Amino acid sequence: xxxxxxxxxxxxxxxxxxxxxxxxxxxxxxxxxxxxxxxxxxxxxxxxxxxxxxxxxxxxxxxxxxxxxxxxxxxxxxxxxxxxxxxxxxxxxxxxxxxxxxxxxxxxxxxxxxxxxxxxxxxxxxxxxxxxxxxxxxxxxxxxxxx
Amino acid sequence: xxxxxxxxxxxxxxxxxxxxxxxxxxxxxxxxxxxxxxxxxxxxxxxxxxxxxxxxxxxxxxxxxxxxxxxxxxxxxxxxxxxxxxxxxxxxxxxxxxxxxxxxxxxxxxxxxxxxxxxxxxxxxxxxxxxxxxxxxxxxxxxxxxxxxxxxxxxxxxxxxxxxxxxxxxxxxxxxxxxxxxxxxxxxxxxxxxxxxxxxxxxxxxxxxxxxxxxxxxxxxxxxxxxxxxxxxxxxxxxxxxxxxxxxxxxxxxxxxxxxxxxxxxxxxxxxxxxxxxxxxxxxxxxxxxxxxxxxxxxxxxxxxxxxxxxxxxxxxxxxxxxxxxxxxxxxxxxxxxxxxxxxxxxxxxxxxxxxxxxxxxxxxxxxxxxxxxxxxxxxxxxxxxxxxxxxxxxxxxxxxxxxxxxxxxxxxxxxxxxxxxxxxxxxxxxxxxxxxxxxxxxxxxxxxxxxxxxxxxxxxxxxxxxxxxxxxxxxxxxxxxxxxxxxxxxxxxxxxxxxxxxxxxxxxxxxxxxxxxxxxxxxxxxxxxxxxxxxxxxxxxxxxxxxxxxxxxxxxxxxxxxxxxxxxxxxxxxxxxxxxxxxxxxxxxxxxxxxxxxxxxxxxxxxxxxxxxxxxxxxxxxxxxxxxxxxxxxxxxxxxxxxxxxxxxxxxxxxxxxxxxxxxxxxxxxxxxxxxxxxxxxxxxxxxxxxxxxxxxxxxxxxxxxxxxxxxxxxxx
Numbered sequence: 001x002x003x004x005x006x007x008x009x010x011x012x013x014x015x016x017x018x019x020x021x022x023x024x025x026x027x028x029x030x031x032x033x034x035x036x037x038x039x040x041x042x043x044x045x046x047x048x049x050x051x052x053x054x055x056x057x058x059x060x061x062x063x064x065x066x067x068x069x070x071x072x073x074x075x076x077x078x079x080x081x082x083x084x085x086x087x088x089x090x091x092x093x094x095x096x097x098x099x100x101x102x103x104x105x106x107x108x109x110x111x112x113x114x115x116x117x118x119x120x121x122x123x124x125x126x127x128x129x130x131x132x133x134x135x136x137x138x139x140x141x142x143x144x145x146x147x
Numbered sequence: 148x149x150x151x152x153x154x155x156x157x158x159x160x161x162x163x164x165x166x167x168x169x170x171x172x173x174x175x176x177x178x179x180x181x182x183x184x185x186x187x188x189x190x191x192x193x194x195x196x197x198x199x200x201x202x203x204x205x206x207x208x209x210x211x212x213x214x215x216x217x218x219x220x221x222x223x224x225x226x227x228x229x230x231x232x233x234x235x236x237x238x239x240x241x242x243x244x245x246x247x248x249x250x251x252x253x254x255x256x257x258x259x260x261x262x263x264x265x266x267x268x269x270x271x272x273x274x275x276x277x278x279x280x281x282x283x284x285x286x287x288x289x290x291x292x293x294x295x296x297x298x299x300x301x302x303x304x305x306x307x308x309x310x311x312x313x314x315x316x317x318x319x320x321x322x323x324x325x326x327x328x329x330x331x332x333x334x335x336x337x338x339x340x341x342x343x344x345x346x347x348x349x350x351x352x353x354x355x356x357x358x359x360x361x362x363x364x365x366x367x368x369x370x371x372x373x374x375x376x377x378x379x380x381x382x383x384x385x386x387x388x389x390x391x392x393x394x395x396x397x398x399x400x401x402x403x404x405x406x407x408x409x410x411x412x413x414x415x416x417x418x419x420x421x422x423x424x425x426x427x428x429x430x431x432x433x434x435x436x437x438x439x440x441x442x443x444x445x446x447x448x449x450x451x452x453x454x455x456x457x458x459x460x461x462x463x464x465x466x467x468x469x470x471x472x473x474x475x476x477x478x479x480x481x482x483x484x485x486x487x488x489x490x491x492x493x494x495x496x497x498x499x500x501x502x503x504x505x506x507x508x509x510x511x512x513x514x515x516x517x518x519x520x521x522x523x524x525x526x527x528x529x530x531x532x533x534x535x536x537x538x539x540x541x542x543x544x545x546x547x548x549x550x551x552x553x554x555x556x557x558x559x560x561x562x563x564x565x566x567x568x569x570x571x572x573x574x575x576x577x578x579x580x581x582x583x584x585x586x587x588x589x590x591x592x593x594x595x596x597x598x599x600x601x602x603x604x605x606x607x608x609x610x611x612x613x614x615x616x617x618x619x620x621x622x623x624x625x626x627x628x629x630x631x632x633x634x635x636x637x638x639x640x641x642x643x644x645x646x647x648x649x650x651x652x653x654x655x656x657x658x659x660x661x662x663x664x665x666x667x668x669x670x671x672x673x674x675x676x677x678x679x680x681x682x683x684x685x686x687x688x689x690x691x692x693x694x695x696x697x698x699x700x701x702x703x704x705x706x707x708x709x710x711x712x713x714x715x716x717x718x719x720x721x722x723x724x725x726x727x728x729x730x731x732x733x734x735x736x737x738x739x740x741x742x743x744x745x746x747x748x749x750x751x752x753x754x755x756x757x758x759x760x761x762x763x764x765x766x767x768x769x770x771x772x773x774x775x776x777x778x779x780x781x782x783x784x785x786x787x788x789x790x791x792x793x794x795x796x797x798x799x800x801x802x803x804x805x806x807x808x809x810x811x812x813x814x815x816x817x818x819x820x821x822x823x824x825x826x827x828x829x830x831x832x833x834x835x836x837x838x839x840x841x842x843x844x845x846x847x848x849x850x851x852x853x854x855x856x857x858x859x860x861x862x863x864x865x
C-alpha cells in the first residue's frame with residue numbers, strides 16, 4: 001500500500017465497482033502507484049485534515065489531486081469540498097468532482113465552493129476509461145501544484 | 148219782572164196822592180225799566196260776547212290760541228285793562244306763567260317779565276287759591292293787598308293795576324288754566340261781571356275739553372293706523388256688500404296696488420283668481436252668517452297677475468245693535484312657506500320612494516327593541532309579507548338575532564361611537580332560515596337622549612356563501628400547491644437519484660462486460676461475445692433513456708433565458724449538423740420563410756433537433772427524403788411546421804404522439820426512446836405555445852408548433 005504521506009491521487013468513492021473501474025483506467029495509464037481510496041466523506045475529511053484514523057499523517061503532505069464523488073455515505077461530497085476549500089491548510093488541494101450527477105445545481109454549487117474541475121462519469125466504459133486517464137494525467141503529470 | 152207786571156195795573160180813578168204815589172211808582176217803574184233796559188243791554192252784550200267767543204274759540208287751533216282770544220274778548224267786552232293766564236306745570240305741582248296775554252293800555256312789559264319768574268303752588272297767591280278752590284275770586288285793589296294775599300303786590304303797584312278778577316277754566320273736573328283780569332282803577336266786586344267772565348271761562352273749559360277729545364281721538368286713530376301699517380300681515384275689512392272697507396299697507400304691498408285702488412272695490416271679483424272666486428265667496432257668506440270659520444287659505448291675485456297664497460284668520464265686526472256689518476281678517480302671505488312645504492313634500496316623496504324601493508333593508512329600532520319602521524326590502528328579506536307584519540310579529544328585534552349577544556355588542560358600539568359600520572350578523576327569517584346581514588347603523592338623539600337607531604341591512608347571505616366557497620377552494624388550492632410542491636420535490640429527488648444511482652450500475656455492467664471481453668476473450672466463444680455485445684448495447688440504450696428522461700425533467704425546472712431568435716438561421720444550422728450524421732442519405736431540404744420568435748434559444752434549438760432528426764429518421768426508407776420547414780404569423784402567435792415524406796402515422800394515435808415513451812413504430816424499424824416529442828411538447832408549452840401533428844401512414848407527417856408573440860404568456864405555471 002502506498003505511503004499515506006506520498007499519495008498523489010486520492011479517490012473518494014463508495015461504489016466498489018466504480019472504484020474498480022477507476023483503478024482499471026488508472027492502471028492502463030500506469031498511475032496506480034500512489035492512489036489511495038477512501039469510501040466515505042468522513043474518512044476523506046479525516047485524511048485531508050490528518051485527524052482520527054489519519055492523525056499520524058502529516059497534513060502538509062497534500063495529494064496532487066482528489067477525485068471526489070458527490071453522493072457519499074456519512075458526509076456528502078459537497079460538504080467535504082466546502083470544508084476543504086474553507087480551510088487554509090487544505091484549500092490548495094486540487095479537487096475534481098467525478099460524479100454521475102448532471103444536475104446543474106450540483107455543478108454550480110461545486111464551482112461556488114471552489115472546485116477545480118467537474119467531470120461527469122460516462123456510462124460507456126471506453127469513454128469512462130478515456131475520461132479518467134485524461135484527467136489523471138493532467139493533474140498528476142501536467143499540473144504544477146503549489147509548494 | 149214783577150215791576151213790569153205792576154206797570155199794567157194803573158187806575159183811572161186815582162187821587163192826587165194816589166197819582167203822586169203812582170208818579171213816584173211810575174218814576175220808579177221808569178227807572179226800573181231803564182234799569183231793566185240796561186240789564187237787557189248787558190245780557191245782550193254778554194250773549195254777543197259769548198257767541199263771538201264760542202265762534203273764535205271753536206276756530207282756535209290750540210289751547211293757547213283759545214286763551215288768547217278769550218283774554219282779548221273778555222277785556223274788550225267787559226272793560227278790563229289787562230288779562231293773563233296761569234297754566235299748571237306738566238308735573239301738576241305749580242301754576243306757571245303763560246306767554247298768552249292781553250293789554251289795552253300802558254307799558255306792562257316790566258310787569259310781565261317780572262311776573263314770569265313767579266310760580267304758584269295750590270292755595271298760594273291769587274292764582275293758587277283759585278286753582279285750589281276752583282272758584283272765581285275778586286280783589287277790589289290788589290296793590291293794597293298784603294303780600295300773603297297777593298305775592299306780586301310790589302310789581303303790581305309799579306304797573307298801576309288795582310282791581311282784579313280771577314276765574315278757573317275747568318275741563319273734565321280739572322283746572323286747565325287760571326285767567327286773571329286787572330283794571331287800572333280799584334273797583335268793588337261786581338257780581339254780574341264775575342258771572343259773565345265765569346260763563347266765558349266755563350264755555351272755554353268745555354271747548355278745550357272737546358278739542359282735547361278730538362285730539363285724543365285723532366291720536367288714537369293715528370296710532371291704530373300706525374299699528375295697521377307696521378303689521379306684517381294683511382289687515383282687511385270687507386263689508387257685507389263684499390267691498391273692501393279697509394286694507395293696511397302690508398295688504399297693498401302684497402297685492403301690489405295703492406290703497407285707493409283696493410278700498411271700495413269688490414274683493415272677490417277683483418283680487419282673487421277666477422277659479423277660486425265662488426268658493427271663497429261662499430266662505431265669506433258663511434262667515435257673515437256666523438258660521439265658525441276661523442281659518443282658511445286661498446290664493447290672491449296681484450296686480451302683476453302672480454298668485455300668492457294667503458292664510459286668513461277672521462273675526463266679525465258688529466254695529467251697536469249687534470248686527471254683523473263686516474269681516475275683519477288678518478292674512479299672512481304663506482306663498483314661500485307653501486312652496487317650501489311643497490318642496491318638502493316632494494323631497495319626502497322622493498325619499499319615501501327610495502325607502503320603499505331600496506334593495507337594501509332600511510329600518511329604525513327603538514332602544515327597547517321595537518322595530519319603529521322598516522322598508523319592504525327588509526321585511527321581504529326576512530320572509531315577511533309586509534313591513535307591518537314584521538313590525539307586528541317581531542316585538543323585540545333581539546329575537547331576530549341568531550346570537551342575541553350580537554345585539555348587545557351592536558348597541559354597546561353604537562353608544563360608544565354613535566354609529567356602527569359593516570357589522571355582520573345572522574338573523575332568523577320568519578320561516579327559521581338564517582340570513583347574513585351587513586348592518587350599518589347610527590343613533591338618532593334629541594335633547595332627552597337616544598331616540599332610536601336607524602340604518603341599513605344588506606343581505607350578504609350569498610356573498611357569505613360565495614366567500615366561504617372561495618375560502619374552501621382557496622384552501623384546496625393551497626393544499627394542491629403544497630402537494631404539487633411536495634411532488635416536485637419528490638420528482639427532483641427521484642431524478643437526482645436516477646442521475647446518480649441508476650447510472651452507476653449501468654456503468655458497472657458496461658465496464659465489466661468490456662473487461663470480460665478484453666481480458667477474458669480467450670474464455671468466450673462467439674456466442675458468448677455476441678451476448679455480451681447485446682448486454683452492452685442495452686446498457687447504452689438504457690443510459691440514453693435515462694439521459695432523455697433527465698433532460699425532460701430538467702426542462703420543467705430550468706429557468707428560461709428569452710431572446711430574439713432567428714428561426715431561419717436556427718433551423719438551417721440544426722439541419723446542417725444533422726445532415727452530417729447521415730452522409731449516405733439523399734436529403735432534400737426545403738427551407739421557406741420563418742418569422743423570427745422570442746424564446747430560449749437552447750430549448751428551441753432542441754425542438755428543431757428533435758423534429759428534424761425525426762424527419763430524417765422516418766424518411767430513411769425514401770429514395771429521396773423531402774423535408775420542408777415553414778412558418779407564418781397568425782394573430783398573436785407564430786405557427787411553424789416541419790413536414791416530411793416519411794412513413795407517417797395513423798391519425799387515430801395522434802394524441803399519443805407527444806406522450807413519454809409513446810412510440811408508434813417498432814424499435815426494430817425505427818430506433819428511439821419515445822421521449823423526443825414529449826420534450827418538444829414540454830418546451831413549447833413552457834413558451835406558452837401549442838403542438839400538434841398531422842399524418843397518414845406512408846404519406847409523411849407534419850409537426851406544428853406555435854410560439855406566442857407577446858412575452859407575458861411565456862413560462863407559465865408548469
